[in-house]
Amino acid sequence: MANSSLCLVLASSFMVLSLAAGTQFKVGGSGRWSAPDNNAMTYNQWAEKNRFKIGDSIVFTYLPDEDSVLLVDDDVYKSCNTSSHIDQFNDGNTVFTFTHSGNFYFVSGVKDNCDKNEKLHVVVLGDRTNKSSPAPAPLPASPPAEGATGEPSPPPNAAAAKVVGVVSSLGAAAIAALSFTF
Ligand SMILES: *[C@@H]1O[C@H](CO)[C@@H](O)[C@H](O)[C@H]1NC(C)=O
Ligand SMILES: *[C@@H]1O[C@H](CO)[C@@H](O)[C@H](O)[C@H]1NC(C)=O
Numbered sequence: 001m002a003n004s005s006l007c008l009v010l011a012s013s014f015m016v017l018s019l020a021a022g023t024q025f026k027v028g029g030s031g032r033w034s035a036p037d038n039n040a041m042t043y044n045q046w047a048e049k050n051r052f053k054i055g056d057s058i059v060f061t062y063l064p065d066e067d068s069v070l071l072v073d074d075d076v077y078k079s080c081n082t083s084s085h086i087d088q089f090n091d092g093n094t095v096f097t098f099t100h101s102g103n104f105y106f107v108s109g110v111k112d113n114c115d116k117n118e119k120l121h122v123v124v125l126g127d128r129t130n131k132s133s134p135a136p137a138p139l140p141a142s143p144p145a146e147g148a149t150g151e152p153s154p155p156p157n158a159a160a161a162k163v164v165g166v167v168s169s170l171g172a173a174a175i176a177a178l179s180f181t182f
Contacts, residue, residue: 022055024095027120033062033069035108035116043120052124057097060106064092067118068109071096077105077121080114101126 027033028046036042052058060069068090070076076084088109089096098104101124108118 022053022057022097025050025052025056025058027058027060033060033067033108033118035113035118042117047120047122052098052122054098054101054124054126056124057095058122060089060094060096062092064090066110067113069094069096070107070109072105072107074103074105077107077119080107080111080119082107082109082111082114085109098122098124100124 028036028041028043062068068088070082070085071087071089072085076082090109096104096106104122104124106120106122107114110118
């Protein structure tokens with residue numbers, strides 16, 4: 001049937017997408033970024049059911065004239081003082097990609113909604129090379145090019161190697177000149 005082949009196409013493009021760019025999560029699992037109902041699951045309860053890795057992303061959907069997303073520090077997360085933030089998004093379809101491990105705090109840009117628990121704390125797991133972490137379970141194979149977050153490259157060593165190279169070719173030239181003289 002047409003429907004099932006459409007599903008198949010969608011499913012396989014999703015798989016390709018998640019292979020290429022990490023997993024994309026809809027914040028809260030479904031529905032709009034909004035103040036949760038009293039008896040609904042909170043965003044943090046949803047987050048605790050998931051594992052987020054570097055390269056994964058989360059999507060907030062909301063009506064841009066009614067709500068927004070703020071990336072904040074833990075103080076603002078607790079206080080809902082929405083007058084300060086690290087970053088803000090108000091396009092109605094905010095995709096946020098985790099580029100490093102650690103804690104991420106999001107709140108609604110509407111202070112009243114933040115006070116009503118429209119907030120999210122995500123812990124992004126470090127990469128597999130971090131041996132000091134308690135290692136919950138082996139991470140699924142990640143693309144090898146993962147460490148793009150800026151480890152200091154070794155230019156000093158490379159420069160030193162070059163200097164050594166120059167010095168030794170000078171030495172070789174000197175030896176050559178010397179043996180030519182004799
Ligand atoms: C909220 O944060 C701003 C900027 O950091 C600060 O000036 C203001 O006093 C804070 N408001 C409250 C109620 O704490
Ligand atoms: C490794 O894990 C420790 C503790 O969990 C953390 O403080 C540190 O920043 C991590 N290092 C990297 C490179 O992720």
